[in-house]
Amino acid sequence: MEKLESIVKVSGKGQVVIPKDVRDALGIKSGEKLAVIVRNDEIVLRKVERLNFLEMSSRISSVAEKENIDVDRLVTEAVEWARKQR
Structure with a gap:
């Protein structure tokens, strides 16, 4: 189901603010x-x-x-790196 909640503006840094009522409805908290x-x-x-x-x-x-x-190579390297961190 789609529903227009509101219109937001993009800042000069490419940021948008998710309206409080939308954050509250979806349980989105600061830092998530x-x-x-x-x-x-x-x-x-x-x-x-x-x-x-x-x-x-x-x-x-x-x-x-x-x-x-x-x-595949990237995953192999990541696994090797993680093993070395133990």
Whole structure:
């Protein structure tokens, strides 16, 4: 269901304010992280804990393809780094 809650203005730094009533309705608190998802010509903000694996995978694949990043190698390096941190 889509519902227009309000119109917000983008600042010179690219910032927008999520109206208080919207934050309250969705339980968004100060300091929480939101995922920014571009879907066709829309920008979708979603609480990070609600971002599902398929969306994360799609976003990572898209960026990796654009940037010519070997995701398998990157994951291997991240795992090796994490093991060294113990």
